[in-house]
Amino acid sequence: MEREEKIIAYLLNELNTEERADFESAMHADPELKQAFLSYQTSLSSLDKLAAETPSIELKRKFESFLKNEIAKPQAHQNNLRILSPLKWMGVAASILLAGFFLNQFIQDAPTNSDFNTINPEWIQTVSTGKTSERIQAIHEITDKNDLDPTILKAIEEVMYNDQSSNVRLAAVESLGQYVHQSEVQLMLIEALQKIETPIIKIEIINTLTQNKDDKAKDTFEAMLAKNDLNDAVRNELHTNIRKLENIY
Amino acid sequence: MKNLILYICLLGFIQMQAQESYTIDGASGELYIHEINKVTLVGSNESKLTVEVDGKLYETPEKSKGLKLINPAGYSDNTGIGLHVSKDGNSYSFRRISNKKGNRYIFHVPKGYHVHYESSSYNAGTLHINDVEAELDVSANYNRVELSGVTGPMAIHSVYGGIEAKFSSVSQEGPISLYSVYSDVDVSVPANTKANFNLKVSYGDVFSDIDLSYPQSEDGFKHLNAKKFTGLMNGGGVDFTLKSGYNNVYLRKQ
Amino acid sequence: MFISENSKITAMKYILTCLIACLCISIQAQENTTNYVLKNSDLKIKSDYASILIESSKTDQLELVTNATLNGVQMADLLDVDWDSNSQTLLISANFKKVKKMSKAELDKLMEEADCEEIKSSWKKNGNAWGNYNFNTEVVVRVPKQVSSLNINSTYGSIDVNHKAQTLHLFSTYGSVEVQPNTGCNNCDLESTYGSVSLNANSKANSDITLQSNYGDIYTDIDFDINKEKSENEMFHSVIVGTLNKGGQQKIHLRSDYSNVYLRGN
Numbered sequence: 001m002e003r004e005e006k007i008i009a010y011l012l013n014e015l016n017t018e019e020r021a022d023f024e025s026a027m028h029a030d031p032e033l034k035q036a037f038l039s040y041q042t043s044l045s046s047l048d049k050l051a052a053e054t055p056s057i058e059l060k061r062k063f064e065s066f067l068k069n070e071i072a073k074p075q076a077h078q079n080n081l082r083i084l085s086p087l088k089w090m091g092v093a094a095s096i097l098l099a100g101f102f103l104n105q106f107i108q109d110a111p112t113n114s115d116f117n118t119i120n121p122e123w124i125q126t127v128s129t130g131k132t133s134e135r136i137q138a139i140h141e142i143t144d145k146n147d148l149d150p151t152i153l154k155a156i157e158e159v160m161y162n163d164q165s166s167n168v169r170l171a172a173v174e175s176l177g178q179y180v181h182q183s184e185v186q187l188m189l190i191e192a193l194q195k196i197e198t199p200i201i202k203i204e205i206i207n208t209l210t211q212n213k214d215d216k217a218k219d220t221f222e223a224m225l226a227k228n229d230l231n232d233a234v235r236n237e238l239h240t241n242i243r244k245l246e247n248i249y
Numbered sequence: 250m251k252n253l254i255l256y257i258c259l260l261g262f263i264q265m266q267a268q269e270s271y272t273i274d275g276a277s278g279e280l281y282i283h284e285i286n287k288v289t290l291v292g293s294n295e296s297k298l299t300v301e302v303d304g305k306l307y308e309t310p311e312k313s314k315g316l317k318l319i320n321p322a323g324y325s326d327n328t329g330i331g332l333h334v335s336k337d338g339n340s341y342s343f344r345r346i347s348n349k350k351g352n353r354y355i356f357h358v359p360k361g362y363h364v365h366y367e368s369s370s371y372n373a374g375t376l377h378i379n380d381v382e383a384e385l386d387v388s389a390n391y392n393r394v395e396l397s398g399v400t401g402p403m404a405i406h407s408v409y410g411g412i413e414a415k416f417s418s419v420s421q422e423g424p425i426s427l428y429s430v431y432s433d434v435d436v437s438v439p440a441n442t443k444a445n446f447n448l449k450v451s452y453g454d455v456f457s458d459i460d461l462s463y464p465q466s467e468d469g470f471k472h473l474n475a476k477k478f479t480g481l482m483n484g485g486g487v488d489f490t491l492k493s494g495y496n497n498v499y500l501r502k503q
Numbered sequence: 504m505f506i507s508e509n510s511k512i513t514a515m516k517y518i519l520t521c522l523i524a525c526l527c528i529s530i531q532a533q534e535n536t537t538n539y540v541l542k543n544s545d546l547k548i549k550s551d552y553a554s555i556l557i558e559s560s561k562t563d564q565l566e567l568v569t570n571a572t573l574n575g576v577q578m579a580d581l582l583d584v585d586w587d588s589n590s591q592t593l594l595i596s597a598n599f600k601k602v603k604k605m606s607k608a609e610l611d612k613l614m615e616e617a618d619c620e621e622i623k624s625s626w627k628k629n630g631n632a633w634g635n636y637n638f639n640t641e642v643v644v645r646v647p648k649q650v651s652s653l654n655i656n657s658t659y660g661s662i663d664v665n666h667k668a669q670t671l672h673l674f675s676t677y678g679s680v681e682v683q684p685n686t687g688c689n690n691c692d693l694e695s696t697y698g699s700v701s702l703n704a705n706s707k708a709n710s711d712i713t714l715q716s717n718y719g720d721i722y723t724d725i726d727f728d729i730n731k732e733k734s735e736n737e738m739f740h741s742v743i744v745g746t747l748n749k750g751g752q753q754k755i756h757l758r759s760d761y762s763n764v765y766l767r768g769n
Contacts, residue, residue: 312722312763320736
């Protein structure tokens with residue numbers, strides 16, 4: 001085993017007791033080996049700090065609880081119901097209009113007279129309690145439309161922040177990405193880019209914002225790069241996408 | 250005589266390699282695996298979930314006798330194999346407790362389980378998934394992910410690790426998504442697979458030996474883009490997304 | 504799985520040498536005792552190679568007992584001890600240069616002095632290559648009751664404390680650190696970079712506890728409340744912050760970067 005391999009194996013606890021003892025003795029006797037060891041140790045320690053963030057279970061529960069409460073609420077405003085065709089379950093006759101409650105409790109500043117304030121309870125049920133694949137499918141299908149209902153937009157934003165699976169949160173970003181040309185979606189993603197810590201979600205948002213080819217994204221990326229606490233993969237993605245945007249202008 | 254000696258030696262070897270394990274009765278439920286390095290998931294026809302330590306667990310120190318292994322999240326080793334398990338209804342969460350127990354953990358997973366794996370460690374090693382028919386949800390930063398004999402549905406991503414998957418068949422029950430930011434995504438499917446392949450690369454290329462058909466859009470055009478396109482296999486079927494940020498996507502038929 | 508013949512022979516040789524050394528140490532052990540007068544209750548010890556064992560003295564003086572052997576043969580001058588009476592600091596260092604400077608003839612003569620035939624024959628057989636030198640350096644420090652603060656810093660040696668002191672600051676880079684039961688420290692700060700760290704503490708005390716290990720594990724049999732917000736749980740970086748009973752009186756800080764941490768209740 002090469003010296004470097006042995007150092008790494010030691011740090012990763014891959015040596016057996018005898019090999020560890022041998023290595024430690026060798027390190028006592030060889031200052032160069034010890035120096036090399038300390039250097040590797042420092043490098044690995046800095047890598048250790050790259051722990052990925054996951055949304056708190058409390059947040060998820062809060063979200064699920066809210067959605068469940070909405071389903072349990074009395075069926076009001078049924079005359080405003082609009083069936084969203086791509087969803088197979090949207091045809092359920094007993095659909096409940098949740099938008100009024102949704103808007104009041106979820107989004108303080110949303111338009112109250114929207115024509116699109118509809119959301120199907122089964123959809124809510126699916127995105128809050130369904131299997132991962134069902135949640136991803138629900139997210140993709142509901143955004144497979146030309147215009148995005150503000151209520152649904154808000155619900156997908158909640159999924160992007162709170163779903164327990166980062167694969168579902170990734171699907172939420174991909175879906176919102178179809179509407180990144182809308183300023184409200186762009187602002188929503190810029191805000192999320194700064195708040196969400198999970199590297200894969202940040203990377204997806206960076207790529208999505210770059211599609212818009214405007215200065216807001218570039219300014220945001222540059223401001224983020226000025227901070228020191230970025231994950232390496234995210235930092236790399238910001239650099240790459242700034243270059244992409246600079247080539248365009 | 251020679252063979253007899255060989256068998257005796259082999260038996261001795263197997264006993265030396267005796268694995269430590271932990272079992273949960275029940276053929277279905279949610280399985281969460283949090284931050285456990287070196288994991289293998291293997292499909293099982295039994296009605297119990299078993300976690301095995303591959304090889305012998307590292308020697309428990311003499312000084313630890315009478316003490317319990319604890320971690321900062323307040324969990325202790327309640328499995329005897331360096332892991333903590335917690336139960337919430339039909340849902341089981343496994344967490345790593347020991348920093349030293351660097352063995353590979355083999356989870357034998359019945360079909361009825363829905364498996365969630367998440368890891369952010371650079372030391373996570375390769376995640377092996379063999380013959381698992383359970384639904385998979387994998388979020389990794391550094392793991393390479395190797396799958397064989399799988400069917401989907403599944404959602405798998407790794408920031409740095411590559412993904413290689415050999416499907417035994419492709420389930421139509423739900424979407425399949427495989428995404429690596431920095432490495433290849435290499436997938437092979439049976440020739441009779443019905444799927445809508447969404448193939449996306451940013452800096453790499455897409456390679457395939459499958460004759461895909463390309464649907465016309467409402468404007469009457471087939472939208473073909475070398476970096477992002479949809480192709481139907483055998484007339485289309487389940488949504489099947491393959492994506493690589495900085496490397497290639499390979500789609501093969503078996 | 505397969506061990507080469509050479510490895511087996513090397514291992515056998517090693518085991519044999521250790522056995523011989525152990526056998527002969529028991530035959531040869533002699534005490535070199537020095538006494539020091541203390542002015543106050545603070546004691547500091549700095550040591551490089553020797554393992555340090557702290558015991559309570561029956562007198563009001565500090566007693567130092569050194570034991571140094573080379574292949575089981577006593578070498579009284581292998582350990583240099585300096586006493587700084589102003590700062591009440593013991594400086595203990597192993598002077599291996601003395602051995603390195605010795606000629607082969609001198610070393611052979613020294614080994615002849617061993618009243619242990621196994622050592623003599625082993626020396627003759629294996630020669631004086633540096634790998635055949637088996638040093639053992641240990642110091643027993645007997646401290647009077649008045650010493651309530653101990654500050655010990657060791658590079659390679661282990662530290663073992665069996666004395667009641669209010670304040671303990673014990674640090675070893677490569678050796679283990681251990682505090683025996685009923686020592687009653689109020690401020691217990693134990694740390695080793697590569698060795699294990701072990702404290703026997705009073706489980707009825709009101710303690711603020713911090714236990715840290717990066718590449719090792721943390722064990723305890725005390726049920727204390729873990730503060731999850733203050734604790735850190737990253738891969739290869741575990742810090743457990745907690746409170747035993749009401750907390751606020753005793754401070755326990757145990758840390759080992761590469762080995763295990765043990766907190767045991769009395």
